[in-house]
Amino acid sequence: DQQVKQNSPSLSVQEGRISILNCDYTNSMFDYFLWYKKYPAEGPTFLISISSIKDKNEDGRFTVFLNKSAKHLSLHIVPSQPGDSAVYFCAANPGSGNTGKLIFGQGTTLQVKP
Amino acid sequence: GAGVSQSPSNKVTEKGKDVELRCDPISGHTALYWYRQSLGQGLEFLIYFQGNSAPDKSGLPSDRFSAERTGGSVSTLTIQRTQQEDSAVYLCASSLAGGFVSPLHFGNGTRLTVT
Numbered sequence: 523d524q525q526v527k528q529n530s531p532s533l534s535v536q537e538g539r540i541s542i543l544n545c546d547y548t549n550s551m552f553d554y555f556l557w558y559k560k561y562p563a564e565g566p567t568f569l570i571s572i573s574s575i576k577d578k579n580e581d582g583r584f585t586v587f588l589n590k591s592a593k594h595l596s597l598h599i600v601p602s603q604p605g606d607s608a609v610y611f612c613a614a615n616p617g618s619g620n621t622g623k624l625i626f627g628q629g630t631t632l633q634v635k636p
Numbered sequence: 637g638a639g640v641s642q643s644p645s646n647k648v649t650e651k652g653k654d655v656e657l658r659c660d661p662i663s664g665h666t667a668l669y670w671y672r673q674s675l676g677q678g679l680e681f682l683i684y685f686q687g688n689s690a691p692d693k694s695g696l697p698s699d700r701f702s703a704e705r706t707g708g709s710v711s712t713l714t715i716q717r718t719q720q721e722d723s724a725v726y727l728c729a730s731s732l733a734g735g736f737v738s739p740l741h742f743g744n745g746t747r748l749t750v751t
Contacts, residue, residue, distance in 0.1 A: 526678070556739070565640070565727055565742025566679070611678060622667060622731060622740060623692065626678035 525549055526614050528627035536635050541599040543630050545612030548593065554615040556624065557586060557597050559608045566611055570597070602634045638662065640743035642728050648749045649718055657713045657746045661730030668711050669731075669740060670703055674724040682726075685711065718750045 527546045535541045545555075553574045558566035572579040572586045572595070579586050585598045599606055609631050613624040641660040649655050661668050670682040681695040685705045696702070700718075705711040715722055725747050729740040 528678075558740075558742075563744060565729070565744050566740075567742070568739035571739075613679075622669060622738070623681045623684055623695070624679075624740070625681070626671075628676065628678045 523548070524628070525552075525616075526612055526625050526627040528610075528612055528630045530630050531628070532631040532633070534633045534635060535602050537604055538601045541597075541602045541606065541632055541634065543597040543599075543610050543612075543632065545595045545597075545627055546593060547595075547614050549614075549616065550590070550593065552614040552616060552625075555586070555588060555595050556613045556615075557584075558611045558613060558626075559606075560611065560629070561608050569610075599632075602632075604634050604636050607632055607634050640728055640730050640741050642726075642743035642746050644746060645744065646747045646749075648751060651720060651750055652717055654714065654716045655718055655748065657715075657726050657728075657748070659711045659713070659728030659743060661709065661711070661728070662741055663709075665730035665732055665741070666708070667731045667733065667738070668705055669729045670711070670713050671727045671729065671742075672724040673727060673745075679727065682713070715748075718748075720750050723748055723750045 556571040557569040559569045560566040570584045588595045609629045611629045612627040643658045666687045668685040671679040683703045684692040700716045703713045725745040727745045729742045731738040
């Protein structure tokens with residue numbers, strides 16, 4: 523059972539436009555969410571996070587929105603740049619304590635076209 | 637270097653052989669994690685070390701998998717009697733204090749192929 527789902531395997535946007543990556547989760551006990559970005563042949567790198575007590579967190583061009591009632595979060599990148607082309611993973615802390623044992627989605631491959 | 641270092645970067649082995657994967661975490665990081673990513677899947681938690689505490693092995697898929705962390709630093713993940721379904725990218729991560737608020741810093745992974 524996939525507790526964190528990224529239903530879009532890929533997304534293509536034009537440089538300068540907005541990229542919206544979506545993530546759904548099943549367990550209302552999840553209390554912290556993170557986005558990681560991964561380039562080919564490299565490990566994932568942390569991008570942005572949000573606590574379940576908030577509904578929005580912004581860091582430069584990146585904003586994460588959390589809708590707890592819908593069990594849905596999204597990552598907005600504005601404006602998108604070709605260097606943003608990568609695989610984006612959504613991850614959740616399962617709420618069983620502060621261990622860092624994250625549950626990851628399958629990833630969405632973002633392509634930003636010049 | 638300042639990042640998490642993993643070796644080898646690629647490993648091809650025959651079914652039934654044992655393999656060892658190594659991870660050098662960032663100096664000073666007390667928490668160390670192993671994850672794996674199978675083709676088309678997300679990252680799957682395997683095991684977690686925090687300081688001198690007993691490791692959390694709840695994610696290990698079978699008793700063929702084991703890991704140790706010596707001196708609170710370098711970690712080795714061992715897979716005995718490898719099977720084709722073990723083929724994946726094995727990722728090690730470390731964090732300053734453990735827990736989700738301290739971001740995980742991942743290495744580049746070891747791509748394991750079992751033939």
